Amino acid sequence: MSMATSFLGGAKDRLLPASIPFRFFLAAALFHVAAWAELLLGAGELPGWAGGPGPVLAALHLATLGVFAMTAMGASYQLLPVVTRAALASTWPARGSFWLAAPGVLLLTWGMEAGLVAHMQIGAAMTGAGLLLFAGLTAVNLARAGSVAVIAAHGWAALGAVLVLAGLGLTLVWDFAGGFLADREGLARLHMVWAVFGFMGLLVAGFSMVLVPMFVLSRSLPARPGWAGLAMGLAGLAAASAGLWWVALAGAGGAAAAHLWLMRHAERNSMRRRLGLSFALLRGGRYILLIALAVTAVFWATAPIPNAPTLIGFLLVAGWLLTFLMAVLQRIMPFLASMHASGASGLPLLISELTAETPLRIHAFTHFAAIVLIAAGIVLSDTLVIRLGATSGLVGALAFAAFAVNVALKLRKAQKASRDIRRGKRVERRG
Numbered sequence: 001m002s003m004a005t006s007f008l009g010g011a012k013d014r015l016l017p018a019s020i021p022f023r024f025f026l027a028a029a030l031f032h033v034a035a036w037a038e039l040l041l042g043a044g045e046l047p048g049w050a051g052g053p054g055p056v057l058a059a060l061h062l063a064t065l066g067v068f069a070m071t072a073m074g075a076s077y078q079l080l081p082v083v084t085r086a087a088l089a090s091t092w093p094a095r096g097s098f099w100l101a102a103p104g105v106l107l108l109t110w111g112m113e114a115g116l117v118a119h120m121q122i123g124a125a126m127t128g129a130g131l132l133l134f135a136g137l138t139a140v141n142l143a144r145a146g147s148v149a150v151i152a153a154h155g156w157a158a159l160g161a162v163l164v165l166a167g168l169g170l171t172l173v174w175d176f177a178g179g180f181l182a183d184r185e186g187l188a189r190l191h192m193v194w195a196v197f198g199f200m201g202l203l204v205a206g207f208s209m210v211l212v213p214m215f216v217l218s219r220s221l222p223a224r225p226g227w228a229g230l231a232m233g234l235a236g237l238a239a240a241s242a243g244l245w246w247v248a249l250a251g252a253g254g255a256a257a258a259h260l261w262l263m264r265h266a267e268r269n270s271m272r273r274r275l276g277l278s279f280a281l282l283r284g285g286r287y288i289l290l291i292a293l294a295v296t297a298v299f300w301a302t303a304p305i306p307n308a309p310t311l312i313g314f315l316l317v318a319g320w321l322l323t324f325l326m327a328v329l330q331r332i333m334p335f336l337a338s339m340h341a342s343g344a345s346g347l348p349l350l351i352s353e354l355t356a357e358t359p360l361r362i363h364a365f366t367h368f369a370a371i372v373l374i375a376a377g378i379v380l381s382d383t384l385v386i387r388l389g390a391t392s393g394l395v396g397a398l399a400f401a402a403f404a405v406n407v408a409l410k411l412r413k414a415q416k417a418s419r420d421i422r423r424g425k426r427v428e429r430r431g
């Protein structure tokens with residue numbers, strides 16, 4: 001049986017109320033707008049940015065916590081019970097984690113923008129608590145995932161990484177008040193590595209093994225390259241923690257190669273001829289990951305690349321991860337909405353009835369334009385080019401938000417209509 005079929009078999013029984021994943025996805029779409037707006041504000045500081053409060057740090061965490069963590073939480077809560085074939089025991093912790101993390105990210109990034117340490121501390125504590133609740137709930141779910149061991153193993157490793165990155169992040173926030181760290185720069189670099197490659201990288205690799213075969217309708221993926229990728233990724237994280245940076249880069253490169261091989265395998269065995277816009281984003285994101293790793297190697301080999309650390313960080317965060325998550329969100333939102341909503345016939349609504357192509361096309365075009373312009377602006381230290389790029393990103397984010405709100409409104413309308421039909425039938429029976 002294909003992974004897609006096994007994923008979908010009986011999935012409807014294990015769907016959470018739509019309001020749970022959708023609150024995370026809508027929040028992600030709004031934080032996405034805020035992240036590009038904040039980057040536009042901080043355009044002048046970006047090329048030589050070397051840490052510290054201000055709009056660049058705020059934009060970074062609006063993207064990483066606001067978009068990445070929110071999407072990861074919403075998708076994990078919804079997809080894991082389906083993959084593991086075990087419904088969540090109760091839904092209140094998932095709702096609770098949203099009400100801790102979403103306001104927490106707002107407060108943290110407000111504090112980062114304005115240099116307000118108390119805001120940062122309260123925001124970081126709330127966000128950390130939301131992530132902890134998410135990790136606990138996901139751990140309970142993963143513990144039941146006997147039949148999908150390679151995916152569960154990626155999940156366990158990503159959860160471990162959440163604890164490390166949140167611990168390091170909180171320490172960095174408290175250091176803004178106390179200045180007690182001897183090597184703040186080194187700790188910030190480790191936080192970045194565990195957040196980008198540990199938490200997000202492992203989730204991207206794990207979820208891709210479920211989502212991509214499902215989207216392209218292909219057979220199950222072989223587990224061995226998945227295990228090999230995980231082993232190399234974890235070895236890379238361990239090497240980075242020990243300061244062995246070339247070994248870490250080799251580990252990241254090996255994990256990326258295994259991931260790319262699996263994705264090509266799925267796409268080659270696809271039963272779909274046209275994979276659509278989201279796949280242009282998925283592929284684009286993967287190529288940007290390879291470019292970021294290659295730029296890192298060239299830079300470390302002492303080739304002079306102006307503002308290389310910022311360029312590499314930007315390519316990883318906005319070029320790879322943001323592109324990947326936007327692709328997943330635009331596929332998963334109409335897909336989940338179609339499973340939750342029935343049309344007048346009582347059958348699930350078609351995905352094509354729920355999506356909106358024009359805003360997605362605008363988003364894809366402006367998103368890639370933003371990546372190219374900002375990367376060029378960083379290398380050239382040209383604020384105007386960065387501003388143009390951030391404006392392009394902002395236009396794309398607004399278009400994406402229009403798409404996301406449109407899906408949510410259509411879902412609400414369809415759910416209301418089916419409630420009305422059910423109520424009408426009950427009244428008829430009574431009559």
Ligand code: HEM
Binds near residue numbers: 057064124166170
């Ligand atoms: C509880 C959650 C988090 C908190 C409290 C937090 C806090 C911080 C702080 C205080 C800094 C240091 C800035 C400086 O040195 O001036 C930082 C840097 C950074 N964070 Fe986070 N962060 C969190 C989560 C994340 C996540 C989820 C990601 C990515 C997925 C991320 C990516 C980064 C990156 C790329 C940097 C820049 C590191 C560098 O300067 O080399 N953070 N974070």
